[in-house]
Amino acid sequence: MSEETAVVRRTKSANCAFCGKLVRRIKMYYRNGKYYCSKRCFKKMQEKIAKEQAETEAGT
Ligand SMILES: [Zn+2]
Secondary structure, X not given: OOOOOOXXXXXXXXXXXXXXXXXXXXHOEEEOOEEXXXXXXXXXXXXXXXXXXXXXXXXX
């Protein structure tokens, strides 16, 4: 089960999963089921998720 499939949907726009900015389809990054306005936001989100996961694992 892979969530990394880069599916391009016929959506006009979406909000960046990290900064919430409206993303136009032409410069949209779709990764792991979420949209990002830029590669930078994608990287930031990955860092955030990694950090949260590390904290969750540490807490158990
Ligand atoms: Zn963004």
